Amino acid sequence: MIETIDFEALRRIGLQQALLAQSLSLPHEAGDRLMRITEVQRDRFTLHDGHQPQRAQLWPTLRLALQMQDEQLVVGDWVSVRDTAPGESWVAARVPPLNRLLRRDSSGRRQALVSNVDSALLVMTCGHDFNLRRLDRYLALVRLAGVQPVVVLTQADLHPDPASRLRAVRQHLGSLGATVPVVAVNGLTPEAAEPLRPWLSVGQTLVLLGSSGAGKSTLTNTLTGDKGQSTGPAREGDGRGRHTTTARSMHWCTAGACIIDTPGLRGLQLDAGGDELDSAFDDVARLAPNCRFRDCEHRDEPGCAVRPMIAPERLLSYQKLQREAQRHELTLQDRREQLAVWKARGREAKVAIRAKRG
Numbered sequence: 001m002i003e004t005i006d007f008e009a010l011r012r013i014g015l016q017q018a019l020l021a022q023s024l025s026l027p028h029e030a031g032d033r034l035m036r037i038t039e040v041q042r043d044r045f046t047l048h049d050g051h052q053p054q055r056a057q058l059w060p061t062l063r064l065a066l067q068m069q070d071e072q073l074v075v076g077d078w079v080s081v082r083d084t085a086p087g088e089s090w091v092a093a094r095v096p097p098l099n100r101l102l103r104r105d106s107s108g109r110r111q112a113l114v115s116n117v118d119s120a121l122l123v124m125t126c127g128h129d130f131n132l133r134r135l136d137r138y139l140a141l142v143r144l145a146g147v148q149p150v151v152v153l154t155q156a157d158l159h160p161d162p163a164s165r166l167r168a169v170r171q172h173l174g175s176l177g178a179t180v181p182v183v184a185v186n187g188l189t190p191e192a193a194e195p196l197r198p199w200l201s202v203g204q205t206l207v208l209l210g211s212s213g214a215g216k217s218t219l220t221n222t223l224t225g226d227k228g229q230s231t232g233p234a235r236e237g238d239g240r241g242r243h244t245t246t247a248r249s250m251h252w253c254t255a256g257a258c259i260i261d262t263p264g265l266r267g268l269q270l271d272a273g274g275d276e277l278d279s280a281f282d283d284v285a286r287l288a289p290n291c292r293f294r295d296c297e298h299r300d301e302p303g304c305a306v307r308p309m310i311a312p313e314r315l316l317s318y319q320k321l322q323r324e325a326q327r328h329e330l331t332l333q334d335r336r337e338q339l340a341v342w343k344a345r346g347r348e349a350k351v352a353i354r355a356k357r358g
């Protein structure tokens with residue numbers, strides 16, 4: 001692929017050295033091109049090469065490989081695209097992503113949301129949508145993937161005292177606050193971009209997460225100058241792009257960054273076991289070894305080192321998510337045990353058949 005690569009153009013839409021290096025070891029044919037997925041419609045994709053968008057379908061071998069690994073291609077993935085005829089293009093291989101936001105769907109299966117992102121804007125309003133427990137859930141989702149979170153409180157213009165909301169979030173986050181910036185904006189005005197500058201420069205990729213009505217699309221439209229995603233970073237917009245958020249899609253900020261808008265995630269379930277969750281709640285987990293009792297649940301035990309240091313709401317979030325993680329681990333354990341039983345039965349059956357045949 002290297003001979004046809006326009007690195008500058010790809011860098012503008014988020015390509016990093018590490019991904020480029022990975023792409024070189026993919027199986028490829030002459031003429032394959034490196035592109036980024038900007039939208040997914042089942043087995044059809046919209047892709048971009050930094051100059052223009054293009055459509056492609058999923059190459060059958062790749063479809064099979066993904067199916068076998070229970071994986072999906074998502075917005076943000078880098079892929080190689082192969083043309084077999086004019087107007088007939090295929091996604092032939094995926095560059096292993098640097099990171100992915102993962103959740104579990106209602107049947108407990110792992111589902112990727114987006115990949116290869118640098119930062120995640122956790123969007124909620126200063127008003128009715130303000131919810132610290134939900135914020136903790138999103139925060140864990142993002143920290144589990146090693147992605148930089150930024151809390152964005154929208155509708156600051158409608159709230160009598162947005163500064164009090166900022167304070168509430170900072171208090172809630174406690175020691176974690178040092179690594180999680182919190183800003184309040186009016187998403188309808190261009191000034192909303194100001195406090196977000198550090199995450200908006202060329203080559204960066206950010207994703208917007210939050211419930212429906214939190215102001216994600218409004219912020220996207222403001223940051224992209226309402227250009228919409230069909231136009232791409234190198235061309236001027238025609239204003240057609242305004243979308244309703246029913247699917248994830250990548251857009252281009254006027255300041256240069258790539259931005260992925262997502263629909264609200266109702267009933268978000270994390271894809272993490274207890275230990276992984278501890279790493280996402282390191283503010284809590286770090287203190288736990290100092291509790292008097294090794295199995296302290298940080299509720300009303302004497303000598304608890306966690307409770308005095310962590311905001312009560314955040315501790316509740318941690319305990320709730322830990323319970324979910326443990327249930328998830330149990331389900332996985334059940335499945336493994338079930339599988340072992342089936343395998344054993346299969347072996348017994350084979351033995352019985354052989355014995356019968358003599």
Ligand SMILES: Nc1nc2c(ncn2[C@@H]2O[C@H](COP(=O)(O)OP(=O)(O)OP(=O)(O)O)[C@@H](O)[C@H]2O)c(=O)[nH]1
Pocket residue numbers: 154155156157158185186187188210211212213214215216217218219244245262263264
């Ligand atoms: N006054 C004011 N209104 C805002 C602000 N941000 C969003 N709104 C309004 O709030 C409503 C919801 O905003 P959206 O951007 O559609 O919310 P969303 O998060 O994209 O919602 P979904 O697309 O359903 O996921 C819209 O009517 C916006 O105009 C803001 O900062 N100030």
Ligand SMILES: [Zn+2]
Pocket residue numbers: 288291292296297298299301303304305306307
């Ligand atoms: Zn404790």
